[in-house]
Amino acid sequence: MAAVEVAVRDEERAPDVRGPTAPLPATTLGLGIASIVAILGGTLALQLNTVLTGAELTPACVELGFDEVTGGTGVCGIVETLGSDAQTFLAILAIVTGTVAMVLGFGWFRRMDSIRKREQCITGGVIGIQGVALSLLLLWFREGRPDLIAKNFLNWGVLEGYGYQFLRAARNTLILAIGGELGGIVIGLVLAVLVISKRRAVRSPARVYINFFRGTPLIWQLGAGGLLLTFGFNASISPFAVAILIFSLNTGAYAAEVFRAGIQSIERGQVEAARSLGMTYGQSLRYAIVPQAVRRVIPPLMNEFVILIKDTALVVVVGLLVEQYDLFTLARSGQATTFNATFFTAAALGYLVITLPLIWLVNRVERRLRSGLVGFVGAQ
Amino acid sequence: MTFPSDPKAPPGDLEDEPLIRLEGIHKWFGDLHVLRGIDLTLAQRDVQVVIGPSGSGKSTLLRCVNLLERPTLGKVWFEGQDLTDIRTDLNEARNHIGIVFQAFNLFPHLTVMRNVTIALEKVLKVSGNDATERAWEQLVRVGLGTKAEAYPGQLSGGQQQRVAIARALAMRPRLMLFDEVTSALDPELVGEVLEVMIRLAGDGMTMMVVTHEMGFAREVGTRMLFIDEGRVVEQGEPREMYRAPQSPRLREFLGKVL
Numbered sequence: 001m002a003a004v005e006v007a008v009r010d011e012e013r014a015p016d017v018r019g020p021t022a023p024l025p026a027t028t029l030g031l032g033i034a035s036i037v038a039i040l041g042g043t044l045a046l047q048l049n050t051v052l053t054g055a056e057l058t059p060a061c062v063e064l065g066f067d068e069v070t071g072g073t074g075v076c077g078i079v080e081t082l083g084s085d086a087q088t089f090l091a092i093l094a095i096v097t098g099t100v101a102m103v104l105g106f107g108w109f110r111r112m113d114s115i116r117k118r119e120q121c122i123t124g125g126v127i128g129i130q131g132v133a134l135s136l137l138l139l140w141f142r143e144g145r146p147d148l149i150a151k152n153f154l155n156w157g158v159l160e161g162y163g164y165q166f167l168r169a170a171r172n173t174l175i176l177a178i179g180g181e182l183g184g185i186v187i188g189l190v191l192a193v194l195v196i197s198k199r200r201a202v203r204s205p206a207r208v209y210i211n212f213f214r215g216t217p218l219i220w221q222l223g224a225g226g227l228l229l230t231f232g233f234n235a236s237i238s239p240f241a242v243a244i245l246i247f248s249l250n251t252g253a254y255a256a257e258v259f260r261a262g263i264q265s266i267e268r269g270q271v272e273a274a275r276s277l278g279m280t281y282g283q284s285l286r287y288a289i290v291p292q293a294v295r296r297v298i299p300p301l302m303n304e305f306v307i308l309i310k311d312t313a314l315v316v317v318v319g320l321l322v323e324q325y326d327l328f329t330l331a332r333s334g335q336a337t338t339f340n341a342t343f344f345t346a347a348a349l350g351y352l353v354i355t356l357p358l359i360w361l362v363n364r365v366e367r368r369l370r371s372g373l374v375g376f377v378g379a380q
Numbered sequence: 381m382t383f384p385s386d387p388k389a390p391p392g393d394l395e396d397e398p399l400i401r402l403e404g405i406h407k408w409f410g411d412l413h414v415l416r417g418i419d420l421t422l423a424q425r426d427v428q429v430v431i432g433p434s435g436s437g438k439s440t441l442l443r444c445v446n447l448l449e450r451p452t453l454g455k456v457w458f459e460g461q462d463l464t465d466i467r468t469d470l471n472e473a474r475n476h477i478g479i480v481f482q483a484f485n486l487f488p489h490l491t492v493m494r495n496v497t498i499a500l501e502k503v504l505k506v507s508g509n510d511a512t513e514r515a516w517e518q519l520v521r522v523g524l525g526t527k528a529e530a531y532p533g534q535l536s537g538g539q540q541q542r543v544a545i546a547r548a549l550a551m552r553p554r555l556m557l558f559d560e561v562t563s564a565l566d567p568e569l570v571g572e573v574l575e576v577m578i579r580l581a582g583d584g585m586t587m588m589v590v591t592h593e594m595g596f597a598r599e600v601g602t603r604m605l606f607i608d609e610g611r612v613v614e615q616g617e618p619r620e621m622y623r624a625p626q627s628p629r630l631r632e633f634l635g636k637v638l
Contacts, residue, residue: 272448273485273544277499277551278475287498291489 019114028104028124035098035131039138042090050077064147070338071157078150082142094135101128151340158340162330168323169330170350172240176312176326179244181305184251191252192259193285206256213253219314222246226318240324243315251308258300262293299369302362306355313351327351397460398423399555399586400445405454407440407610414440415451416610422555427581428588429601429618433633437610438590442559445588446477459554475503478548479557482564484540486532486547492519493528496547504551518546522576538569545576556580558589594637598622606630 055077057067064079066072081087105125112118159166194206213221225246229235266289274284313328320329327347334343400422407415414437422428430438443449445456447463447470456463463473486495496515500506506514519525522542532540541561548556558577562570574596581587581600591597597604597618604618606629614621614630622638625631 267483267485269481269483269485270487273481273487274499275471276446276448276474276477276479277547278471278503279499280471283502287502288487292487295489 018116018119021114021116021120022112024104024108025112025117025120025124028101028108029120029127030124031097031101032105032124032127032131035094035101036127036134038090038097039094039131039134042094043087043138046081046084046086046090047078050081055080066147066151069151069155070340071155071160072151074157075147075150075155078154079147082146082150087138087142091135091139094131098128098131098135101125102132153341153345155340155342158338158342159334159346162334162343162346165325165330166327166346166350169325169327169347170354172324173309173312173326173328173350174354176240176243176247176315177305177309180247180251180308180312181301183244183248184255184304184308185301187248187252188255188257188259191256192263195256195260196263210253210256213250214257218246218250218311219317221250222314223317225249238324239318239320243312243318243320247308247312251304254304255301258297258304259293261300262297263289265296266292296369299362299366302358302365306358306362309355309358310351397457399426399459400588401455401457402441402444403455403457405441405444405451405456407437407444407449408452414610415444417454418607418610418612420605420612422586422588424586425584425602426586427600427602429597429604430588430590430607431592431594431597431604431633432607432613436608438607439559441607442479442557442588442590445555445557446474446479448479471503475551476554477557478551478553478555479559480541480544480548480561482560484532484537484544484564486540486544488532490531491528492524492530492532492535492543495532495543496550499547500550514550515546518550519543521549521579522546523572536569537565538572541565541573542576545573545580549580554586556585556587558587558591560590560592562591562593592637594622594634606633608633 051074055073057073057076058080061067061072061076061080064076066076069075101124105121105123105128109118109121109125112121191206191210194202195210197203222243226239226242229237229242229245263285270288270292271284274288275281279287312326315326316329316332320326322333325333327350331343331347335341398421400420402418402420405415405418405420406413418441420428420441430441432438440449444451445458447456451464454464458473458477461468461473463470486492487498490498493512493515496518497508497511500511500514501508516525516528519528522545524539524542524546527535527539527543532543535543544561561577562573565573570593574593577587577589577596578600589597589601601618604616604621605612606614606621606627608629614625614627621630622634625634
């Protein structure tokens with residue numbers, strides 16, 4: 001075995017001690033990657049190729065009745081490509097390479113003499129499993145009725161002319177969520193201050209409010225809230241505004257618990273120090289406790305916001321005007337008109353476009369919080 | 381027992397009134413009887429040291445002086461004002477009583493300067509410039525003039541504790557309470573904090589000090605209190621108590637810690 005050369009240098013960075021590689025682990029890793037690329041990249045490339053070269057209605061598709069369906073040609077392309085020999089070849093290729101990677105990787109990783117070799121063996125084997133699993137899933141799925149799935153969920157043709165409406169719906173979803181979150185933060189902060197009071201008379205009403213809104217379904221709150229405001233209080237406000245109000249009231253209850261936990265997580269000594277300097281209870285909350293608590297509650301509040309974005313879909317029970325439609329209500333309306341569920345697929349993609357960056361951001365903030373550097377230096 | 385109608389007008393001659401007077405202090409935490417009737421009087425410029433085994437109630441006693449803990453029974457008189465009377469404005473009284481904690485309790489989200497000035501501005505309503513000036517004075521006094529813009533997390537334990545002392549001193553208190561202020565420090569950092577306290581005592585500050593630093597207690601203390609199981613076991617002049625402890629409990633305690 002060749003001696004691992006570790007040049008000891010006086011540098012900032014720690015040296016790379018993973019060691020050299022060898023043909024066997026490198027091949028294992030390569031086969032694993034080949035497997036996953038074949039099934040994921042290959043399938044995607046085949047479908048893309050069909051779209052670019054233009055699909056056509058085959059006799060088989062005519063037999064399935066696609067010639068009478070809007071966007072039937074596109075659906076036919078998806079189904080035919082899925083059933084093609086090229087797709088079969090890719091799946092088998094992925095299964096073979098993936099299996100070999102699994103056998104080599106898991107059979108030999110213990111015998112490897114460097115960290116890099118071992119990691120390549122394990123990684124190759126793990127990716128191989130994923131390639132094989134995905135391939136088997138695809139072959140299995142093909143045995144069913146992929147034409148029905150494609151026709152009902154992937155018929156992009158039916159979405160034609162809905163582009164502007166989807167953009168408007170996405171905007172409305174964001175307005176509902178941001179409005180509800182901002183209102184909820186204000187309500188939540190007030191409730192949190194009340195609910196940490198030592199006096200039961202102050203605490204109890206806030207607790208009742210929080211438990212009510214956390215304990216009943218949001219979809220019922222939306223439905224009942226609209227009726228209550230319209231008929232109970234004789235208030236003539238738009239259903240969209242009602243929805244924002246109900247989302248605020250509901251989010252307020254959850255935000256209150258987040259703030260309460262944040263405030264109570266600040267060490268007792270902080271209040272004691274503030275009160276000992278002659279500050280009132282209110283002043284010590286305002287200058288010592290809340291500024292520290294706010295930093296700690298940012299990640300959980302962002303998580304609540306992501307949840308709220310998806311929960312705005314429940315406005316579907318409120319009778320929104322067409323121009324007030326959010327993503328989900330628009331999707332349901334489109335589906336009701338065309339009897340095609342591809343609208344829901346599009347709506348789901350719309351939600352992902354909004355939530356994925358947020359989820360990424362929350363994870364980043366949480367990591368920074370754990371490393372101890374958020375806003376102020378050196379805080380534990 | 382007397383019930384004065386006005387907490388600010390106690391019986392007796394104001395001239396003779398000590399700075400602080402504790403009368404029959406009892407404290408229960410639930411069923412736990414922590415303080416069992418403690419009387420204590422501090423005159424101006426006294427440095428009252430409180431020693432005792434852990435769990436003896438000495439920290440609780442200290443925290444009763446500024447009503448951070450409200451005594452279950454008994455009275456706390458500060459400059460002739462009954463702090464235990466619920467009509468007393470505790471926030472006002474606490475302006476004049478500084479306290480320094482074992483865990484520093486600096487505000488981690490504020491700079492050293494802001495830690496010192498915030499109460500000056502928000503409580504004493506001192507203007508920004510004046511507050512900064514007063515803070516400077518105290519930070520220089522504890523030897524931390526160069527750290528004004530640092531955050532507490534960037535300082536050593538000893539430096540943080542000196543900031544905490546400066547924060548309390550900036551309020552210009554007439555009494556300073558110290559609650560085991562060196563117990564959380566690495567041994568090499570204890571000296572710098574004690575040094576500040578020794579200078580403070582030399583300047584004539586009235587102090588009440590709960591401590592395990594026996595050397596400090598003997599050299600700086602003008603009076604000493606030994607408490608055990610919530611009762612005063614022995615009190616007197618520190619050197620005398622060290623030299624000739626009267627009670628077996630104190631003798632045993634000194635035997636263990638010296």
